[in-house]
Amino acid sequence: MKTLELATEVVVVGSGAGGGAAAVELVQAGREVLILEMGNRELPKSFTQREEQMMPRLFQDAGARTTADKAIQVLQGKGLGGSTLHNLNLCKRIDPELFELWAKTRDLPDIGERLRPHYDHFEKALSIAAVPEDRINRNNQILRAGAEALGWKNGPLRHNRTGCIGSGFCELGCAYDAKNNSAKILIPAAEKGGAKVLTGIRVTQVLHRFGRATGVSGQILDERGQVVGHATIRAERVVLAASATGSAALVIASGLPDPYRQAGRGLTLHPGATVGGVFDEPVDGWKGVPQSWECDELLHPTDPDRRMWLVPVFGHPVATAAMLPGLGPEAVARIGSYRHIAAITPMLHDSTVGRVDARGDARPLLHYSLNDADRRMMAKGVSAAAQVLLAAGAREVLIPTAVPQVVRTAKEAIAVAQQAFGPLDPPLAAVHPMGGMCMGGDPHTSATNADGRHHHCPNLWIADAGLFPTSTGVPPQWSTYSFGRLVGQAAGA
Ligand SMILES: Cc1cc2nc3c(=O)[nH]c(=O)nc-3n(C[C@H](O)[C@H](O)[C@H](O)COP(=O)(O)OP(=O)(O)OC[C@H]3O[C@@H](n4cnc5c(N)ncnc54)[C@H](O)[C@@H]3O)c2cc1C
Ligand code: SF4
Structure with a gap:
């Protein structure tokens, strides 16, 4: 040694x-x-x-870190x-x-x-600036179109990149050194x-x-x-x-x-779910700048009833397969629609407060379990994401609960807000x-x-x-x- x-x-x-x-x-x-x-x-x-x-x-x-109860993947x-x-360079x-x-x-x-x-x-x-209009990919345009159709507040995001060629691989590191x-x-x-x-x-x-x-x-x-x-x-x-x-x-x-x-x-974690909409035409959501548009209709810095931020999310094949709900042949069939899926993450401005502890070798152990208000807010966010995707023309929307649900109408999407989400369901991910x-x-x-x-x-x-x-x-x-x-x-x- x-x-x-x-x-x-x-x-x-x-x-x-x-x-x-x-x-x-x-x-x-x-x-x-x-x-x-x-x-x-x-x-x-x-x-x-x-x-x-x-x-x-x-x-x-x-990438396999989770909260102690394994409910939330923490990247x-x-x-x-x-x-x-x-x-992903949002600023x-x-x-x-x-x-x-x-x-x-x-x-x-x-x-x-x-x-x-x-x-x-x-x-x-860090040269923080708006993402150029010609870099807004189809996945982000779908969020924009859905929010606009609903009359919900939405707008462009700012990034810290120079020389970005829109490869879409930000989450795996930028081989083009475009990230400032x-x-x-x-x-x-x-x-x-x-x-x-x-x-x-x-x-x-x-x-x-x-x-x-x-x-x-x-x-x-x-x-x-x-x-x-x-x-x-x-x-x-x-x-x-x-x-x-x-x-x-x-x-x-x-x-x-x-x-x-x-x-x-x-x-706190800003946990989010992944809500996927299946479109007739290809979306190819992994191509281009991953996140360039937001819908902040349900977000306010201090209002306890508005704590959901809607942003597009994309996944490379392994991450997408892990995020899509369902098991066995059903899951295989879903990943077959990979090119046609647009996804939104409803990200929670959490009121839940967790605690970091240390394992013996100083590695972090994360105690964090969503409180009731946050679970209700998550249901509202998932519902809102489904509404946006349907308003943008999705054929169906996958609600990412352990027992997968598919909604096809605005009425069904609105009803999701009333569902009682459990402590481990739907699976969530947190990057903040x-x-x-x-x-x-x-x-x-x-x-x-x-x-x-x-x-x-x-x-x-x-x-x-x-x-x-x-x-x-x-x-x-x-x-x-x-x-x-x-x-x-x-x-x-
Ligand atoms: C997938 C993903 C996407 C994100 N996208 C965005 C985004 O678009 N916009 C945004 O604002 N934020 C984003 N974030 C979050 C943002 O990157 C972080 O909030 C920010 O980098 C936090 O900075 P930090 O200095 O606290 O920690 P980090 O940037 O994580 O740096 C901590 C460093 O400490 C090192 N370290 C940890 N423990 C030890 C140890 N014991 N000994 C030595 N070294 C150690 C780690 O290896 C790491 O390099 C994203 C995060 C992820 C995971
Ligand atoms: S990985 Fe691709 S999309 Fe991301 S900053 Fe680099 S060039 Fe741009």
Whole structure:
């Protein structure tokens, strides 16, 4: 077994949206920075566009991570650049109304104002812009047409891409290097400023003594993720950016001071179902930019009765086969319609609050089970997605319950909203874990202060989506980049 012992001024654990943003600020503040990433340095040219090869390379647990009760598949990334390597590049700011709520209820005065310059910075740095009209694929046009036919609010989305050729393989990593993400923009900027990067290091402990962090230790992994050694990094400051689930699990596994037991609390997921409409003509939903249009008729940042966001979703063959309802010959027949399926995910701005725990080796364990209000909201969202697909001309819509249902009329689709969804049914997926190390002014109800500094360990910061005090209702990457920059400036001062 190899051993590695190093010392640095600041160690940053994780290289995704938050870690990349924080690292750039730390080197700009003149700090000696070492970035540790459990995944590999993945080069776009090597992305094969094959699910069975790219899922294990770019996803935690090869894409098979779930909540503890297995009800929700939770997708999170690994590799230098984290989840920004394979995400779908949607960019939205958190609504000012939600910031006002956080200001009042989480003792975070001016949080919206404090984040604004960081949002503005990344708008330029990541070239965030509207998806060009000629890049809106058939799957997205169907959502647009259905929402318009119903008279529901809808509109175009913004992305962080340059030179996108619309191949449709975003979720398996962009072989054309068109994503303006942490791997392409931030990590190179941090390295240019002097940051060192070590990949294949999975941190398992934050070392601490007398209430102060002294560094981190963990496993050295080979390219396939096998443990081949042990690393210890001494550091004067520690910044955790191992994601909403990873940072909380590390804090818990390390036994850091936590008198009010706040580490791991506040987990939200934005879970979503997949509702497929079968069309007479081919849709070929995997071709082109996957998500470029939204329907936000049922979404409001703070209204408890409007918490559903409708966006198109697509799947490569394996993912689609796994998502389609039914078993045996019925499932085989459904996948036979692959080219003719358009799909929408109703994504929940969740009121359910779960909890991250740590397994023995600091891997996250996610306790999260939808509350009754959210199950009702999910039924409403599935119903709304079915209505949109039918309004756009779908011949039939597949309701993704364990016992599959098919609806063919608007009346049947509307009735789905009244169904009582169970704790494990329909199967859900989540790509936006948030919370776990929530930011707030009160140490009794939050894990970090308004600068992301741990309330009880003054030289430890959190710089990832774990900081969000509640579910946001919008895709989290732009906000995570912005929080990461805010925390990086605080930790570098
Ligand atoms: C399929 C998918 C699609 C998405 N699409 C969008 C989208 O279109 N728009 C949007 O806004 N958001 C999207 N997201 C979410 C977005 O990518 C994340 O919210 C964002 O990247 C979170 O940033 P982060 O820094 O918190 O974590 P991440 O970007 O996940 O980075 C965390 C990093 O820490 C590393 N790490 C974890 N544990 C350890 C450890 N113990 N030791 C060392 N390293 C560790 C991980 O390997 C990873 O690289 C998507 C996510 C997925 C999975
Ligand atoms: S659609 Fe664009 S960003 Fe996505 S993989 Fe293809 S070229 Fe890259």
